[in-house]
Amino acid sequence: MKLPTVTRSIRTRLFLQLAAISALLSVALFLVVRGLAETAAEATQDGILAASATSIADALRSEDGEITLDLPYSALSMLGTTNDDRVFYKVEVNDETLTGYDDLPPPSQSPTISENTFATFYYRGDEVRMVSASRTVSAGGVPSNVLISVAQTRLGLAAISQRISAIATGIGLVFFLVATALSLLAARSALRPLKEMTAAITRRGPADLRPLAIDPPTELEPFVSALNTFIARLRASLLRSEDLIAEAAHRVRTPLATVRAKAEVTHRKLQKPEHKQTMREMIRAIDESSRSAGQLLDHAMVTFRTDSLSTETFDMAELVRETAERLEPAADLKDVTIRCTTPDTTPAFTGDRILLQSAIQNILDNAIKYSPDDSAIDVDLSVAETMCLSFTDRGRGFGEADTDSLKTRFSRGANVDDIVGSGLGLTIADEVARAHGGQLNITRNEGSQGACVSLIFPRQ
């Protein structure tokens, strides 16, 4: 059965349950307070009644062989001190009324000399509480049994009980409200770790597959560890597929190199120009395939390494020059010159050197590829608020292309014409930049036509 929407919220459910519990406790509190207070009030009335009976008993005396009594004023007046209740009394000697209200009923339990008895019953239209005390008085040498009963209506008690009930209701109500407010807070604070965890997961980048490094409350530990196991499995399967790609690329590249060497030898041996031309195209195709395989490899490597970025400190300017030098032969083929401008002193950069080299190489490779013969490429390293490494060429530029989409895998611009490529170069550069907290900017060459691609890193 599907639960109604309201109760699907853990917080609401928790709150409702706590509120129900506090309501129960409030009622219990009310009953206890009222019960105790009423018992105390009853005990007070019983106490005064007993004192009154004792005071009357103490006034008993025998005169001329007869038992007589001067009812002490205080014995009755004390009963009027706390309330305005009606008072009745009777003194009996050997079961005959000596004085008082003749029709006051006898006690249901006979008192002894040491113990008074109490009774509650209706008399003259009101509920009364009666105490009975017993004494033995000697009159004319004959011991007589004297029974003293004092009764009082309970209207004062009822009034007290009403007042106490009102107070108890107030206490219960306040307790309930406070408890409810607290349970609201409790429900909220109990669910805070869940909220924090959600935030921690939401904050993560899309490629962040590290295990959650949070310290969950005991109850959430199984959940978090299950989640981490799941993430680990996901990462393992991702790595496996990257491995597969790398392996595949590697396996393709090695035979390609062999084929290329053979093709070159054959090219030299061939005499007919049309045969030579065909062979040259073959060699170019082989080169492109090999480069694509290399990029696939690079990309797999980037994906793998961003998870566990190695942090070495190195000189960025030096890395730039070194990489440019490595691409010198490819540039020479097209008579393209690469001009590196770096400041005299560059602050040390901490990051993954291999990844950065791969990024620079891919951008530079693009620049050479999309440049016309006999042109120049400017590589500029500048350090200000950010560290900016820009590559400016004088080629065809990006035109109206959506530069953001060029960063996705295997996407290529509409400006490529016959230039072969895999669509992975900018993807690799972008991923490396982001792994280092930086970004890849694709703009136009402001000076003339051409492209300007920059890697921008925050100052470390």
Next chain:
Amino acid sequence: MRLTDLPAAIMAILGLTSAAFAFEIEERARYPAANPETELRIISTADRAVFEPILLAFQQQNQTISIDYTIASTTELMKAVHAEGEAFDLVISSAMDLQTKLANDGFARTYRSPATDALPDWAKWRDQVFAFTQEPAVLILSETAFPDEAYPTSRDELIELLRDQPDRFRGKVGTYDVRTSGFGYLMATQDARVSENFWRLLEAMGRLDTQLYCCSGDMLHDIREGKLAIAYNVLGSYAQAQLEDGGGYRIVMMSDFANIMLRTVLISTKADNIADAQTMINFLASLESRPDLVAASGLPAVDTDALQSNVALRPIRLGPGLLAFLDRLTRRNFLRNWEASITQE
């Protein structure tokens, strides 16, 4: 105003109607209303002369209520309401103990209103018995016997005086016969409760052949006639009222303590005309706001300030304590002691 022609409409029926009741009445008066619609039946211990101004003022405010006013002694009043269950609407009495007993035994109706709530706590009990006057018991000294400033002001001084000069006062001391006067009994028991001096005073009076009276009026009469030199425990309000026409005596408020009797009113459970009875209760409870009536009736209204200014004044407390002296055995013993002291047998 109509007040002037109202007395003409008053019919006092003396003795004629007493046969209608099994108890003894002193007087019965009817006050027809200007536009009679309802009748309020009151039984009271207060003399007509004292209470008439209040009744007339009440009728002036409530022109449709006729009043049937029956006067009886405190004892007869008790008999009428408690024993015989006569159907009166309102019971007004100076015997606080008997009024308390009526309420305690279930003969009074509960009533609350802003006017009764405004009464101080000591002036009401159970919201059934409401005090509307405070009247002290005083010592009356004849001016011929005490012409100058040398007169007793406390019980101690009175005892000393009576012991020192027995011949001067023999047969010339008067007090209530507590066997017949409810007010006298109330005052005597309260005296005895507060101070042991009471019994010494009683013995001193007993040795001097003390005269016993049923009512304050008679005592005051004999003081004026010169038959009495001292009257003990006279109702101060009567003495004050009568001092104005005639005089001849001095009113002494005892400095050791003076019991204050509260004249009280209650609505009977037998009442037919509860609404008018409640109107009258409200009227009486706010007597303090009518100084003209206080002056006309000579009944001092309930007033806490007056009590606070004189520490010797002790209002008798309404409540179950008053039942103690009504206990038949206690009363018998008290009267026996009283008789033994006063008659010196």
